[in-house]
Amino acid sequence: MQNDTKIPENHANRLVHTAFGWYAMTREQSDLGPFASQQEASLALSRHIRVYKGVNTRSEGDVRHAGMSLHDTAHCSKSNCALCAEAYILNQSLIA
Ligand SMILES: [Zn+2]
Known part of the structure; x- marks a missing residue:
């Protein structure tokens, strides 16, 4: 069965999987x-x-910073941020 649910090439690095689910x-x-x-x-x-x-x-530059680790969550101004969610989960798992 053919399905056309292929993720566009240029979406690949903008979709982030976290423990909460997928973010764009x-x-x-x-x-x-x-x-x-x-x-x-x-x-x-x-x-x-x-x-x-x-x-x-x-321009359609990199929205994702190099690497996953150095997102500045303390100074992030986004109201709903995939990288902050990721960092939050990481912190929780470090504490636990
Ligand atoms: Zn953020």
């Missing part, structure tokens, strides 16, 4: 998620990009 990272104030599946996160990201096309003139 955006350049805007709020990341999208969490979603139950990578597919849902990808669809949400597609919609998001459509909405924001033309609004955000910055």
Whole structure:
């Protein structure tokens, strides 16, 4: 059975899996998620990009910083941030 649920190439590094679920990272104030599946996160990201096309003139650069470890959660201004969620989980597991 053929299915067309393939994740677009340019989404791959913007979809993050955390213990809460899947997030789609955006350049805007709020990341999208969490979603139950990578597919849902990808669809949400597609919609998001459509909405924001033309609004955000910055180039399609890396939204993800190099490496997973050095996200500055204390100074992060996002209201819903995939990397903060990831860091939160990491902290919890270090404490536990
Ligand atoms: Zn953050």
